[in-house]
Amino acid sequence: MLQQIYPQVQHPFSYELNKDFQFAAAHYVPSDKAGKCQRVHGHTYFANITVAGDKLDETGFLVNFSTIKQIIHDRFDHTLLNEHEDYFNNEVPNLFPTTEVVARTIYEMIAEYLASTENKPVCVQVFLRETPTSYCIYRPVELLRQLQGGRF
C-alpha cells in the first residue's frame, strides 16, 4: 500500500487527494469463459481513489479520507459481491463483478457522495488491485474530456 506508484491522471484542479484502503470480498464471474474464476473465490481488494477539486469544505478538507473508505468498506467488506443485486447482476456481463465493473461501481458510489457535498470535488480515478498481478483503473472519460475542453 505505502510506496506504491500510481498512474497519474491529468486534471485542472488545485487539490488532489488520494485514499488507499483494502477490503476483503468473495466473487465469481458467471461466464463459461471465465475459467477458474467461475468458482467462488476471495480477494483482498486494494483500492486507491483519486479525488480532485478547487474548494475545501468547512473542515478544510477536500473530502474526509475516512468517508471515502467508509462508503466502500461498509458496503462490500466480507461480503459476496455477486449478492449485491443493487450493484451487480449475474445475467448482464456489464454488471458481472469483474475487476473492471467493481472499479466502475466504486467510482459511481464515490461520485454520488461527492455530488451531494457542498464543495463538490470530483473523483477522477479509481485504481483497483484484485491480485498481486492484476489491477484495473477506471477513469470517467466523459468528465475528463469536459474538464480538458473547458479548463485546460
Ligand SMILES: Nc1nc2c(c(=O)[nH]1)N=C([C@H](O)[C@H](O)COP(=O)(O)OP(=O)(O)OP(=O)(O)O)CN2
Ligand atoms: N479482465 C479480467 N480478467 C480476469 C478477471 C477480471 O476481473 N477481469 N478476473 C479473473 C479472476 O477473478 C481472478 O481473480 C484473477 O485472475 P488472475 O490474475 O489470472 O489470477 P492469478 O492469481 O491466477 O494470476 P497469476 O498472475 O497467474 O498468478 C481472471 N481474469
Ligand SMILES: [Zn+2]
Ligand atoms: Zn477473482
